[in-house]
Structures are given as C-alpha cells and as structure tokens.
Amino acid sequence: MTLPELLQALECDPALGAGATAGSVLALPLPATRLPHAAHVLARAPTRLAGIVCEQQDGRFALRYPFWLGAGLPWLELVTEVGAGETVPSISPRLFAADWHEREIEDLFGLTFSNHPFLGNFVLHDEIWPEQAYPMRHDFRAQDADAAPSPYQPRAMLHAEGAFLMPLGPVYGGVNEAGQFLLDTLGEDIQHCQTRLFYKYRGIEKRAEGMAAADALLLVERMNGTNAFAHALAAVQAMERAAACEVPPRAQVLRSFWAELERLRSHAATIAGLCKSTALAVPTSLAYQRVEELLRLCGAHAGHRYLFGLLSPGGLAQDLPDAAARTLATAAQAVAARLADLAEELLFDNSFIDRLEEVGLIDAKTARRYGLVGPVGRAAGHAGDLRIDQPYAAYAQCAPRPAAAEEGDNLARLRVFLAEAAESARLLPLLAAQLPAGTARGVFTPRAAAALGWSEAPAGASACFVRLRADGRIARLRLMPPAFTNWHAFHLAAEHFAYQDFPIILASFGLAMAEQDR
Amino acid sequence: MRLWALRGLRSRRDLTGFPRRIDLAPGMTPGRPLDGPAAAAAACPTGALQVEGSASRVALDRCVHCQRCRHGEHAMRWRADIAWSHGDGTPLPRAFHHSIHVRVLDAGDCGACLAELQQLPAPQYSLHRLGIFITPSPRDADVLLVVGPVTRAMRQPLLDTYAAMPAPKRVVAVGACAASGGVFGPSFACAGGVAEVLPVDRTVPGCPPPPLAVLEALLAVMGRSLPRDGEPAP
Numbered sequence: 242m243t244l245p246e247l248l249q250a251l252e253c254d255p256a257l258g259a260g261a262t263a264g265s266v267l268a269l270p271l272p273a274t275r276l277p278h279a280a281h282v283l284a285r286a287p288t289r290l291a292g293i294v295c296e297q298q299d300g301r302f303a304l305r306y307p308f309w310l311g312a313g314l315p316w317l318e319l320v321t322e323v324g325a326g327e328t329v330p331s332i333s334p335r336l337f338a339a340d341w342h343e344r345e346i347e348d349l350f351g352l353t354f355s356n357h358p359f360l361g362n363f364v365l366h367d368e369i370w371p372e373q374a375y376p377m378r379h380d381f382r383a384q385d386a387d388a389a390p391s392p393y394q395p396r397a398m399l400h401a402e403g404a405f406l407m408p409l410g411p412v413y414g415g416v417n418e419a420g421q422f423l424l425d426t427l428g429e430d431i432q433h434c435q436t437r438l439f440y441k442y443r444g445i446e447k448r449a450e451g452m453a454a455a456d457a458l459l460l461v462e463r464m465n466g467t468n469a470f471a472h473a474l475a476a477v478q479a480m481e482r483a484a485a486c487e488v489p490p491r492a493q494v495l496r497s498f499w500a501e502l503e504r505l506r507s508h509a510a511t512i513a514g515l516c517k518s519t520a521l522a523v524p525t526s527l528a529y530q531r532v533e534e535l536l537r538l539c540g541a542h543a544g545h546r547y548l549f550g551l552l553s554p555g556g557l558a559q560d561l562p563d564a565a566a567r568t569l570a571t572a573a574q575a576v577a578a579r580l581a582d583l584a585e586e587l588l589f590d591n592s593f594i595d596r597l598e599e600v601g602l603i604d605a606k607t608a609r610r611y612g613l614v615g616p617v618g619r620a621a622g623h624a625g626d627l628r629i630d631q632p633y634a635a636y637a638q639c640a641p642r643p644a645a646a647e648e649g650d651n652l653a654r655l656r657v658f659l660a661e662a663a664e665s666a667r668l669l670p671l672l673a674a675q676l677p678a679g680t681a682r683g684v685f686t687p688r689a690a691a692a693l694g695w696s697e698a699p700a701g702a703s704a705c706f707v708r709l710r711a712d713g714r715i716a717r718l719r720l721m722p723p724a725f726t727n728w729h730a731f732h733l734a735a736e737h738f739a740y741q742d743f744p745i746i747l748a749s750f751g752l753a754m755a756e757q758d759r
Numbered sequence: 760m761r762l763w764a765l766r767g768l769r770s771r772r773d774l775t776g777f778p779r780r781i782d783l784a785p786g787m788t789p790g791r792p793l794d795g796p797a798a799a800a801a802a803c804p805t806g807a808l809q810v811e812g813s814a815s816r817v818a819l820d821r822c823v824h825c826q827r828c829r830h831g832e833h834a835m836r837w838r839a840d841i842a843w844s845h846g847d848g849t850p851l852p853r854a855f856h857h858s859i860h861v862r863v864l865d866a867g868d869c870g871a872c873l874a875e876l877q878q879l880p881a882p883q884y885s886l887h888r889l890g891i892f893i894t895p896s897p898r899d900a901d902v903l904l905v906v907g908p909v910t911r912a913m914r915q916p917l918l919d920t921y922a923a924m925p926a927p928k929r930v931v932a933v934g935a936c937a938a939s940g941g942v943f944g945p946s947f948a949c950a951g952g953v954a955e956v957l958p959v960d961r962t963v964p965g966c967p968p969p970p971l972a973v974l975e976a977l978l979a980v981m982g983r984s985l986p987r988d989g990e991p992a993p
C-alpha cells in the first residue's frame with residue numbers, strides 16, 4: 242500500500258504525504274470520534290503502533306498515536322484532543338496492540354476509554370494505591386497517594402475440580418526481577434497465566450518533568466540499565482529533533498557502535514539466562530563468562546560496564562579514539578566467536594533442544610495482533626526493525642541484515658538472538674573502520690518544542706516522545722519501550738505448556754520488567 | 760548427551776584472585792571520583808558532590824556513576840578502584856564464618872544491579888567457592904540482599920521477607936538506589952532506599968556496584984577480614 246493510498250483510506254488528503262520520507266513524522270490531526278476508523282485502517286495496513294502519548298494541556302488532554310511504516314515511508318501520527326471528563330473512544334477492539342497503552346493512560350491520567358474490554362488495577366495496584374490518584378496529572382500531589390487503597394484478591398480464571406491458582410513472585414528463589422505470574426493449573430499444565438507487573442513502577446515519566454534534558458537522560462538510562470544506551474538513544478534523538486540540533490557525524494557512527502556492542506552483550510546475557518533456565522551448569526557458566534568479558538570491554542573503554550553516562554544531548558559525552566574502537570571491535574568479535582562456538586555445541590545437545598523445540602509458541606497471527614517487536618516478533622515471522630525501516634545514527638550507511646524465523650517457539654527465539662548477536666559482532670569493525678574525523682561532542686541549544694525519537698533496542702522498537710519547555714527542561718517524557726509491547730503477549734506463550742517449561746519460556750523472551758514498569 | 764563436564768574442565772577459568780588480593784583487571788569496576796575542584800559539584804545530578812571549602816567531597820552512596828565529573832575542565836580526580844561497602848552492623852556470629860545463605864530481593868532496580876549479581880556465579884567470580892549460596896527460601900536465609908529504591912509495591916514484600924527470615928540475620932543494601940534512592944530518589948513511587956523501611960547493616964555504593972564490591976560486603980557480613988585498598992568515604 243502506498244502512502245497516498247493509505248492517507249486516502251484514512252480519509253485524509255493524499256497530498257499531505259508529499260515529501261514525507263523515512264525518518265520524518267507526518268502528523269494527522271483528527272477528531273477523537275474518528276480514531277476507531279483510523280485504527281481499523283492502520284491495523285490492516287503494514288504499520289506498527291509504537292504506543293500512545295498522552296499530554297495534559299491545562300484542562301485538556303492531547304493524545305498522539307505514532308505508527309511506523311515500512312522502509313522508505315515516514316511515521317504517521319494520529320493526533321487528537323479531548324476535554325477533561327470526556328471519554329476517548331478505545332481503539333483496542335480494532336487494534337489490540339493499543340490495549341495496554343490505553344489501560345496505562347486510564348490508570349495514570351484518569352481518562353476513560355469507552356468500549357475498552359478491561360480497565361483498572363494495572364499500573365497502580367488496587368491494594369496499594371487509592372482509587373482517585375492520577376500521578377501523571379499536573380495537580381497530583383504525593384500525599385494523594387496516601388489515601389486508603391482497596392482490597393485485592395487474585396482471581397482464579399479456571400474453575401474445575403482440582404484446579405488451583407499458583408502465584409509466582411514478586412520475590413523469587415534466585416536472582417530475578419520483581420513481577421508476578423498467576424498460574425492457573427490442574428496439576429501439570431498451565432491453563433491460564435496472568436502477568437501482573439508494575440511492582441517496579443518508579444514513576445520515571447513523572448519524575449522527569451521539570452528536569453534538565455541531560456538529567457532526564459540519566460533516568461531513561463536507568464529505565465532498563467541493561468539496555469541503557471539504546472533507550473537513552475531514542476530519548477536523546479527526540480530531544481535533538483525537538484531542538485533541531487545537528488549531531489556530529491562522528492557521534493552518529495559511535496552511537497551505532499555502542500548500540501551494537503550493547504546488543505551483543507544483552508543478547509549474550511539472554512542466551513546465558515536461557516542456559517540457566519534449562520539447568521545446564523557448564524553452558525550457563527561459559528555463557529556468563531562471555532557476558533563478563535563483554536562487560537569488562539565496555540568498562541575498560543567506556544568507563545562504565547553498562548555504558549551509563551555516554552550519551553549527551555547533541556552527541557556523546559566522551560569520544561572513543563579510532564584505534565581504541567578498532568581494538569574494542571576485534572576483542573568483542575573474539576568473544577562473540579566463543580559464544581557462537583558454545584551455541585554450536587548447545588544446538589547439538591538433544592536434551593537441551595527438547596526443552597526448546599515446540600515450546601512457548603507464539604504464532605504469526607498472534608505476533609501481528611499484538612504488534613510484537615524485536616527478536617520475539619522476528620522469531621514468529623513478524624519482521625520489522627527500526628534500524629532498517631526508519632534508519633537513525635549510522636544505520637543508513639551500515640544496515641544490519643535482518644534475522645528471522647517462522648516457528649515462534651523457544652528455539653526460534655534462541656536462533657534469532659544468536660543470529661543478531663553475530664550480526665552485531667559483524668557490524669562493529671565495519672563501524673569502527675568508517676569513523677569520521679572530528680568531534681563527537683555536540684552543541685545542544687534547547688527550545689520549546691516536541692518530537693519523537695526512536696531506536697531499535699535489544700528487545701525491539703523503542704520510541705520516546707519529548708516535549709521541551711522554553712527553558713530547556715522537560716515538559717513531558719513518554720517512554721514506549723519494547724518490553725511493554727512484548728509482555729502483553731507473554732502469557733500466551735506460557736499457556737498450555739507444562740509448569741516446568743515456564744522458566745525456560747520466560748528466559749527465551751529476554752524481557753526486562755524494569756523496562757516495562759518504568 | 761554431550762559431555763559438558765569435560766567441556767567445563769577444558770575451558771579457561773579466569774578466576775579472580777579476590778579475596779586473597781585486590782583484583783582490578785580492566786573493566787571490572789567503573790572506578791570512583793576521589794577529589795577535585797569545588798566547581799565540579801555544580802554538574803552533579805544527585806548531590807553526591809558537595810562543596811567543602813575550595814574542594815568537592817564525594818558522598819559515594821549518592822553517586823550514580825554518570826561520569827560527568829570525569830571529563831571536562833572541572834573534572835575530579837578519579838581512581839580505578841572499587842568503592843567498598845560500609846556499615847555499622849556487626850558481622851554474623853562465628854558459626855557463619857564459612858558459609859551463608861543469601862536471599863535476593865528486587866525492590867525496583869533498573870536491572871543493572873541484578874545483572875551484576877547474576878555475574879557472581881560466573882567463573883570469573885565463582886561465588887560458591889566462598890561458601891555463599893543464594894537460597895530459594897527466606898526460612899534458610901541469613902542475609903537479605905536488596906537492590907532498588909523500594910517501590911510502593913515492593914515495600915510490603917520486603918518487610919514480609921525480612922520477617923520470615925530467622926535471627927540472626929543481616930540486611931545488605933546494594934547500589935545507589937538501595938542506599939539513597941539513586942536517580943529515583945524518594946518520590947511518590949519510591950521510598951528512597953532500604954534504610955527507610957528496614958535496618959540496614961551494610962551498604963554497597965555504586966550504580967551498579969561491581970561484583971567484587973558485593974562479594975566484599977558479603978564476606979564482611981560473614982566476619983571475614985579482607986584486604987581493602989583505601990577505606991570508603993560514605
């Protein structure tokens with residue numbers, strides 16, 4: 242479908258799209274009542290919803306729905322507005338990927354979405370937060386959160402002889418993130434899985450308001466510290482677009498360089514987690530040994546094992562000399578090769594493969610319906626990679642080769658993680674070889690404006706909306722990370738598999754709860 | 760079936776010399792700010808740098824390793840060593856000298872602190888050789904390791920876990936978030952550190968603290984004295 246055709250289907254002027262190319266954002270203002278129809282059209286076109294941005298503007302609420310289109314095409318952003326007390330027509334019945342975004346806005350802003358299947362008790366757990374507290378509203382005061390909460394009881398979904406509800410988390414036996422899974426089972430198989438998250442809700446978006454752009458970036462890094470660079474890159478690019486700031490070419494290439502090194506380490510850690518979940522002690526040790534090697538390479542060259550503090554609005558806070566970049570790329574490639582050797586051995590271990598194959602299934606239809614992103618989506622036949630579709634940093638000149646699988650099981654996800662780790666390792670020396678001369682530090686002169694930024698984080702598409710005030714501080718920071726998109730469908734992979742498969746399925750998704758909860 | 764045991768024996772171990780000696784292989788630690796000009800404090804996002812006369816002093820518990828005071832004209836002097844743990848709590852009784860069981864609780868971390876804890880069993884650190892075990896049950900736990908700023912939803916699980924542990928028990932707060940709230944601070948959503956909720960015996964600074972710093976804190980709780988390269992300045 243061409244852009245004019247799509248605009249026509251959306252009942253907009255097809256001429257609007259003239260000159261809109263990849264990397265630009267085409268805003269389509271429309272009355273709220275037309276949202277469901279627009280969602281209906283976009284759900285059937287090759288478009289992906291990145292999230293929903295809600296902004297309070299005095300007594301009114303502005304809503305934006307950014308969608309990214311395929312290679313060569315721009316982003317489309319549906320923009321609408323409602324008054325306080327008005328309901329927003331829900332688009333979830335037409336575009337199910339919007340489901341959690343609407344629930345989140347309902348919880349945090351107190352907006353009502355008409356026709357939405359389930360609302361309430363999502364971000365703000367009933368047993369902890371009072372009914373009428375809406376933290377993202379401007380008039381929210383911290384003491385509003387101290388009013389009496391309401392009681393909560395986990396609800397069993399399965400009513401049958403011998404059925405029981407097994408809560409897992411938020412505190413675990415090992416080293417795991419805080420979140421809860423309510424598993425309905427009749428004994429062996431999980432019949433129903435409810436994912437209860439937001440135990441780690443730190444209110445990052447609220448805390449960022451009024452902060453200097455560079456300080457807000459520290460918060461974004463720590464949304465998911467294990468993928469800090471990728472998410473901060475989405476945010477910093479939003480800040481730079483808003484401020485119409487040019488980033489030096491050297492910084493652009495270095496940004497891709499660090500992002501690929503982070504992807505390699507993050508994927509290695511996911512693979513190590515998958516080994517651990519199958520209780521294979523030696524491969525687990527060997528995989529974590531590789532992760533440690535990559536962490537040390539980052540620590541030695543970036544001053545931080547998780548690449549904190551590298552990005553700054555306008556460029557990078559520190560340069561990486563050409564020779565160091567080449568040394569680092571070679572060393573990282575050597576680690577990646579050792580990881581690949583281990584993977585080779587693992588893929589010939591039948592007892593390991595048996596735990597992965599045809600377990601934790603996500604079919605292509607589900608992947609599409611939930612708009613799954615990253616390795617989880619790509620392993621279920623749902624392509625899409627922002628590095629290719631909406632190139633940023635240095636990806637236009639140094640594009641990755643996409644990894645893909647169709648099966649949508651644990652094994653397919655492992656294969657995609659492995660292929661992408663290898664691909665990142667391939668890109669590192671290429672990027673190091675094309676580092677332009679000049680400075681990596683940029684000049685950032687903020688102004689009152691708003692923009693969208695994005696990056697392909699290790700777990701998938703990450704989008705960030707930033708509105709800057711005239712004094713350069715943050716008026717609104719909206720984080721739309723891939724974990725939020727993918728956790729939405731996780732329960733489907735766990736259902737109808739044996740209880741002992743659960744940790745393996747969980748590990749194969751490689752998703753952070755910190756990133757989802759924010 | 761593959762012979763993984765053989766494969767394990769064949770592979771390089773790279774085990775750290777710690778705790779016999781301080782190990783500072785490149786990239787093991789981000790280092791720490793030491794001292795510097797008063798002007799450095801202005802850029803510190805968390806108030807970890809405080810002006811004292813013409814110099815800046817570092818409150819390591821609040822340092823989030825943003826590296827801002829590492830570069831530029833007002834840079835602090837940094838040292839590539841480890842900011843060790845500190846605390847007033849007494850070690851566990853002698854019976855725990857050689858072995859402890861640890862319960863790990865995530866009170867809202869960003870993922871990096873937990874990721875560093877996940878590295879502890881890796882061959883480079885090999886936590887188990889020191890008699891330290893992560894336990895699946897609070898009833899068997901001697902030490903509660905907490906990461907994160909203590910979100911509202913994790914406050915009660917934290918109190919419940921502590922209550923379920925038998926005495927004697929110790930609490931170790933790992934990372935700037937657990938120590939002081941870190942970048943998340945005290946807010947409507949976070950308590951701003953473990954000490955706001957529970958008595959803390961030892962605090963490990965860092966964002967995140969390197970694995971060796973966590974090992975050192977656990978050994979200190981066991982009452983094992985260690986080589987320490989410079990005392991921490993909390």
Ligand code: SF4
Nearest residue numbers: 803822823825826828
């Ligand atoms: S590295 Fe630590 S002390 Fe230095 S500016 Fe950042 S938070 Fe402050």
Ligand code: SF4
Nearest residue numbers: 869872934935936966
């Ligand atoms: S101390 Fe730093 S690394 Fe640890 S959880 Fe907090 S933000 Fe993350």
